[in-house]
Amino acid sequence: MGFVHSKSSNLTPFFPYGAEGVFEAAAVVYWSYTGFDMVATMAEETKNPSRDIPIGLVGSMSVITVVYCLMALALTMMVKYTEIDVNAAYSVAFDRIGMNWAKYVVSICALKGMTTSLLVGSMGQARYTTQIARAHMIPPWFALVHPKTGTPINATLLVTIISCVVAFFSSLDVLSSVLSFSTLFIFMLMAVALLVRRYYVKDVTPKNELGKFITCLFVIIGSSIGVTALWNSNSRGWIGYTAAGLFWFVGTSGMMLLPKQRVPKVWGVPLVPWLPSLSIGMNLFLIGSLGRVAFFRFFICSAVMLLYYLFVGLHATYDLAYQDRQESKLGDGKGNDNQVTAS
Template sequence: MSLWEKVTQKGDVKQYLKKDLKLEKTLEAKDLLALGIGAVIGTGIFILPGTVAATAAGPGVILSFLIAAIVCALSAMCYAEFASALPVAGSAYSYGNLIFGQIIGWVIGWALILEYMLAVATVSVSFSAYFSAFLKGLKINLPQAISGPINLKQHTYINLVAVLIVVLITIMLARGMQSSMKINDWMVVVKIAIILIFVAVGLFYVNPKNWKPFLPFGLKGVNAGAATVFFAYLGFDAVSSSAPEVKNPQKNMPIGIIGTLLIATILYMAVATVLTGMMPFSKLNVADPAAFALQYYQLNWVAGIISLGALAGMFTMMVTMIYSSSRLVYAISRDGLLPGFLGKINESHLPNNSLIAVATIITLLAGFVNLNQLAELVNVGTLIAFSFVSIGIIPLRHHKDLVNEGFKVPFYPILPILSFLLCLGLMTKLRPITWLAAFIWFVIGLVIYFGYGIKEK
């Protein structure tokens, strides 16, 4: 077999489905919604509506969230069709491998590894900051030495809270999805309840005059705001990683993916509406606009509750992303592109080797590395996956070994092509330094692929 034939060979659908039968099917639609909402709704729901209103869109940020949701919905429908047609582990990596060939699958998988692991590491650091602030409110101060990444000038050596929260979630997931989902489901309920408390209380302090002018920066500002808040919706794609562990995936996967986006849009728009109604938008360019607005009206008790909501939001996001990244690494190893032990399943039908490997890398990043300059790399991995999944719907429809009796993207092929073009457009908005770092990451990935993966395959 020539090099070209090796890198372009496509996975066998029947073999994929057969291998993933070993994973236990325990997840239902409500669990998928909890995973999705857990990933999508984080601390950003209390920050982005205010800062984007102040800097880009004014009260029109409400429309920015709607436009961003519509753009995301196109990709979400493409993911839903793939998950319905191919209920396999690995999400976009596996779709790429089966539809485009091994090298494209590897590139997508390598991009998603970057997205998931870096996202969790970054959020765990934010969790540590919020938790430390919470402890300070109780007159408890953590030692400087365990409060940040290695920085000899500032006398910090490890971000211990960030490490411990990742370890805690890993232990939880290693015990199985049923117990993990019960905890995650309750945390999502708490988070949504806190968002609803903010909306309900804030409504009493809304002044309609604050919505005038509604479009101070015009439609250009609304579109600029949409490009910014688009990334607030990222995470729904992680739901597709759970496909082989889902009961009746043809029905439940589309509910989980599209339902996540719908609920998230309603919550984001509700918070944006109330927040811009409580304060003139020009005053909301602060680090914590929701808390700032509440404190302005002396509603300190609600501001305190929001801090708990932020912790719950970050916790559920990390649960989804650690879970998804472990299933992704399992899927890549299952195909022989990473060491085989990472693709093993234990007696409880769980890929805990890949889970431990993923958690180890994340804890090293979270505990010892300054991630400020790397956070935007998450967007690169996401948009690459979105692009391939969107355009992949066309060859999926013509795949001779697949008969999809579940969800299908409407207005085919217009919507998949439109989704693909919109993803490419958003890529152009990323900074050059981000693309440079991404280039280095993909070079490393190709070295591993040609040095190890292609030989094993």
């Protein structure tokens, strides 16, 4: 409907805020793509996860990317970018072009979309919460699974209630900045974890190879941070960017020369280490585009969670591991007694 009343003249100027505006907006809107990772949380309930999960991830991301791009294009062609209402963009845009009935359709669809996002988010986060409860970092009662449906109903209720309370008492800009920072940081760690998984196996990887891997990884991360720092310092000289780019290239090339300790049998991320290394650089660059306030909010939240882990979660997981070891020893002792009795 938006393309019917679109005007190509509204796309001029195409980059009104320059490259800085593009990267800043990309960093904030990044959290809109976070729903795709919920597909991965369903691996335990999928018949063939090694095949179905990658198909679901790639398929969902491809469809959502195309839809988001078409929606953004339709909006900016309907009204001038200066006239877009950040609180109700499509409803106000349809109202201004005379399609009053369309704004009600958009409002209803937006409400349904938010409800769907809440349900999908609760479903995925409940699986995370279940694993955390199984490790006794929170009360194990939240790890209970319903006997009929096979779903973690207690964890789902916990996540849903907390999400509703936080959303009700928080503003959108605060939530978007914290979620964007967290999402980018997690995706960066995922890329690092992928490299670690491919190039390191405990008690198998030689120490000299491990040292080379760590060195290359630090070079990749350091050069990526260097590019981000140069960009935020408004430095437009090519020497600094070239030097940082060369360090990134050398670090990635050096890692490529190392022997891989794991090779996926069914499906795996291609172009390793280049693709994960590029992901590290892009995520760190977008993190740097969020501003100081986002850093402050993220570190406050991280500090609270770290304190909880150090004073509660760490001791709970240690006690659980100790209990498992004791039960394992008792089981081995009973097995040996049975063997002696039988002999």
